[in-house]
Amino acid sequence: LNAAPGCAPRQHVRFLPTPGDGGTTELVAVRVPVLADHPLVRGPRFRHLKIGAGHRLDLKASGVFVLGIGHGNKLLTDLYNCHLTKVYTVGGLFGKATDDFSDTGTLVEKTTFDHITREKLERILAVIQGTHHKALLMHSNIDMKTQEAYELAVKGLIRPMGKSPPIITAIRCLQFALPEFHLEIHCLHETQQYLRKMVHEIGLELKSSAVCTQVRRIRDGVFTLDDALLRTQWNLQSVQNAIQNCRLKVKAEIEKTL
Amino acid sequence: KRKDRVFVWGFCYSGALGVPSFVKPDVGWKKPRRIQPTPYRLETEEKISSAACGYGFTLLSSSTTDIIKVWGMGLNKDSQLGFQRSRRDLTKGYEYVLEPSPIPLPLEKPQQTRVLQVSCGRAHSLILTDSEGVFTMGNNSYGQCGRKVVEDETYSESHLIHQLKDFDSRVVQVVCGQDHSLFRTKKGAVYACGWGADGQTGLGHYNITSVPTKLRGDIDGVNIIQVSSYGDCCLAVSDEGDVFGWGNSEYLQLACVTETTQVNVPRHLPFKIGKIKEAACGGTGNIVLTEEGNVFVWGYGILGKGPNVTETAVPEMIPPSLFGWSDFNPDIRVAHVRCGLSQFAALTNRGELFVWGKNLRGCLGTGRMEDQYFPWRVTVPGEVVDVACGVDHMVSMVKSF
Numbered sequence: 001l002n003a004a005p006g007c008a009p010r011q012h013v014r015f016l017p018t019p020g021d022g023g024t025t026e027l028v029a030v031r032v033p034v035l036a037d038h039p040l041v042r043g044p045r046f047r048h049l050k051i052g053a054g055h056r057l058d059l060k061a062s063g064v065f066v067l068g069i070g071h072g073n074k075l076l077t078d079l080y081n082c083h084l085t086k087v088y089t090v091g092g093l094f095g096k097a098t099d100d101f102s103d104t105g106t107l108v109e110k111t112t113f114d115h116i117t118r119e120k121l122e123r124i125l126a127v128i129q130g131t132h133h134k135a136l137l138m139h140s141n142i143d144m145k146t147q148e149a150y151e152l153a154v155k156g157l158i159r160p161m162g163k164s165p166p167i168i169t170a171i172r173c174l175q176f177a178l179p180e181f182h183l184e185i186h187c188l189h190e191t192q193q194y195l196r197k198m199v200h201e202i203g204l205e206l207k208s209s210a211v212c213t214q215v216r217r218i219r220d221g222v223f224t225l226d227d228a229l230l231r232t233q234w235n236l237q238s239v240q241n242a243i244q245n246c247r248l249k250v251k252a253e254i255e256k257t258l
Numbered sequence: 259k260r261k262d263r264v265f266v267w268g269f270c271y272s273g274a275l276g277v278p279s280f281v282k283p284d285v286g287w288k289k290p291r292r293i294q295p296t297p298y299r300l301e302t303e304e305k306i307s308s309a310a311c312g313y314g315f316t317l318l319s320s321s322t323t324d325i326i327k328v329w330g331m332g333l334n335k336d337s338q339l340g341f342q343r344s345r346r347d348l349t350k351g352y353e354y355v356l357e358p359s360p361i362p363l364p365l366e367k368p369q370q371t372r373v374l375q376v377s378c379g380r381a382h383s384l385i386l387t388d389s390e391g392v393f394t395m396g397n398n399s400y401g402q403c404g405r406k407v408v409e410d411e412t413y414s415e416s417h418l419i420h421q422l423k424d425f426d427s428r429v430v431q432v433v434c435g436q437d438h439s440l441f442r443t444k445k446g447a448v449y450a451c452g453w454g455a456d457g458q459t460g461l462g463h464y465n466i467t468s469v470p471t472k473l474r475g476d477i478d479g480v481n482i483i484q485v486s487s488y489g490d491c492c493l494a495v496s497d498e499g500d501v502f503g504w505g506n507s508e509y510l511q512l513a514c515v516t517e518t519t520q521v522n523v524p525r526h527l528p529f530k531i532g533k534i535k536e537a538a539c540g541g542t543g544n545i546v547l548t549e550e551g552n553v554f555v556w557g558y559g560i561l562g563k564g565p566n567v568t569e570t571a572v573p574e575m576i577p578p579s580l581f582g583w584s585d586f587n588p589d590i591r592v593a594h595v596r597c598g599l600s601q602f603a604a605l606t607n608r609g610e611l612f613v614w615g616k617n618l619r620g621c622l623g624t625g626r627m628e629d630q631y632f633p634w635r636v637t638v639p640g641e642v643v644d645v646a647c648g649v650d651h652m653v654s655m656v657k658s659f
Contacts, residue, residue: 134634144631147566154577
C-alpha cells in the first residue's frame with residue numbers, strides 16, 4: 001500500500017525572493033510544494049491499518065469471514081444491526097456421541113444407526129424448522145394483531161431486530177449417506193458450537209447419536225463464497241477489487257433495512 | 259415404533275378434555291385448571307381413529323372389535339354421552355363426565371361391527387357403524403336424533419339410543435350441525451333431519467324434520483363426496499369439485515348466489531377457484547381446500563387474512579407462505595381443513611397443524627390468549643394426523659416420531 005503512488009503533495013503559494021534584473025530583490029509569487037508533505041519528511045503514509053472482524057468464526061469452523069478495513073469498521077456495526085441470516089453447511093456422523101459434540105472430543109457413547117432413513121431425518125428437520133419459526137415470530141416483538149404484522153408474515157420478512165437466542169430460519173438435508181449426512185442451515189444470532197449441539201440433538205431425536213464433523217459458513221449476509229478471497233489471494237490488488245465489488249451490495253442492504 | 263397419541267387443549271371445566279385432575283385435582287398441591295392453553299397428552303387404552311368435539315363434550319371412537327368402541331367425556335345433561343351410571347347412586351346418571359367413559363351401544367353383533375366415525379352437535383351425537391347404521395343420542399327437541407319429537411321429554415339420564423337404518427344405501431359420513439344432523443350415503447345422496455328454521459335441513463321448508471329425508475335442489479343426482487356443518491350453514495362437495503351450500507346466510511356465506519339470509523334448498527356456489535377437494539363450515543365463516551392445495555376462506559369473523567379482512571362474500575385465498583411454503587420448501591401443501599365455531603384449522607402434508615380465529619378460552623392451543631388473525635403453527639410433539647375442533651376445545655390425533 002505504501003508503495004502505491006500517494007496523492008500529490010499539496011501546493012501553496014510562497015513569496016520567494018528571486019534575483020531581479022538590475023540587482024534589486026523582488027518578491028515573486030511561486031507555486032511550490034509544501035516541504036512538510038515531502039515523502040522523506042513525512043514518512044510512509046500507512047503505518048497501522050484498522051481491521052475489524054464481523055461475525056465470529058470458531059477455530060474448527062471454516063468459511064466466509066467478513067473484515068472491515070479503516071472506515072469500513074463503521075459499516076460493520078450497521079451490518080450487525082441488519083440481522084441478516086447466515087448460511088452454513090454442516091456435516092455430521094451418526095453413531096458416536098462426544099462431550100463437545102464434534103468428532104475430535106472424547107467419546108461418550110456409541111450407538112447403532114441402521115434404523116435411520118432420510119424420511120425420519122426430514123421429519124425431525126421439519127419440526128425443528130417449525131419450532132424455530134415460532135420463536136422467530138415471538139422474538140420479533142411485533143404485535144400480532146396489526147395488519148403490518150400480517151403483511152410481513154406473508155412475505156416472510158418478520159425477523160428479530162434486537163437480541164435474541166439462536167434461531168434457525170431454514171434447514172435442509174443436502175446429502176444423506178449412512179453414517180454421514182450434510183445439512184444446510186440458515187440461521188440468526190448463532191454460534192458454531194450451537195450448530196454442533198443441534199447436530200447432537202438431531203441424533204438424540206432419531207434415537208441414536210450424532211457428532212458434527214464439519215461447519216462451513218457459505219454466506220454471511222450479502223457476502224457469499226464467490227466474493228471470498230482464498231489464502232493465496234491475500235494481496236492488495238484482490239483486496240481492493242473485492243472491496244470495490246461489495247461496496248454497492250453492502251450499501252443497498254443497509255439502506256433497505258435501516 | 260411410532261405410537262398413536264391423542265392431544266387435547268382448550269377449556270377444562272366442562273370435563274371435555276378428559277383429564278379429571280384439571281377439574282378435581284387428585285393431589286393437594288394441584289390447583290383446578292380452567293384452561294389448557296397448549297396441547298396436553300390424553301392417555302387412552304385403544305388407538306383412537308375418530309374424534310369429534312361438541313359444545314362442551316367430546317366423543318372418541320376406535321375401530322376395534324372389542325365391546326367398548328366409543329368413549330365420551332364432558333357435558334351429559336342431555337344424555338349426549340349416553341347413560342353414565344353414577345357410582346354413588348346407582349339409579350341416577352352423571353351430569354358431567356370428567357374422564358373418557360365407555361358408551362354402551364345396543365349392537366346386534368358387538369364383536370363384529372366397527373365404529374367408523376363419530377360426530378357431535380350442540381346437545382346430540384351421532385355414531386356411524388359399518389354394518390348397523392347410525393346410532394343417535396342426546397337432545398331430540400328438534401328431531402335431530404332422527405326420531406319423533408316427544409312433548410316434554412326429559413333428556414337427561416335417558417337410556418334411549420335410537421338406531422337409524424333406512425337410507426338408500428350405506429351411510430358413509432355423519433355430520434352434526436348445531437341442532438340438525440346430516441347423513442351422506444355411499445350413492446352420493448344427502449339426508450337431513452332436525453331444526454330447519456334457518457333452512458339448514460335443506461328440504462325446502464323452515465320446519466323441523468324428525469325423520470331423515472333426502473335433499474333435493476341442486477344436489478339432486480349429484481354424487482356428493484363430502485358434507486360439512488357445525489353451526490347453521492352447510493356445505494357439500496361433489497366428486498367433480500363443485501361446492502353446494504344451504505342454511506344460514508346471515509354472514510354472507512351464500513351471498514354469492516342469493517341475497518336472502520336463509521337458504522332452505524341446496525344451491526350450487528359458482529366459485530371460479532378450481533376443483534374443490536374439501537370444505538368445512540364454521541359458525542360464521544367457511545373454508546375450502548382446492549386440488550392444488552390452496553386454501554380459500556369467506557364469511558364473517560377472523561378469516562385468517564389479517565385484522566382488516568373481517569367479512570367477504572367471495573372466497574379469498576390465504577397465501578401459502580403462511581403455511582410454511584417458501585422457495586426453500588416448495589412442496590408444502592395443505593392436506594385437510596377443519597372448522598370449529600369461530601376457529602379454523604389446517605393440516606399440511608408434513609403433519610403440521612395451523613390454527614387461526616377467535617381464541618375462545620384458549621381453544622387455539624397456541625399458548626397465548628389473544629385471537630389469531632393469520633395461520634399460526636401449533637407445537638405438537640408428533641405428526642398431526644387429524645384434528646377435531648369444537649367451540650372452546652380441540653382434540654387431535656397425532657403419530658409420535
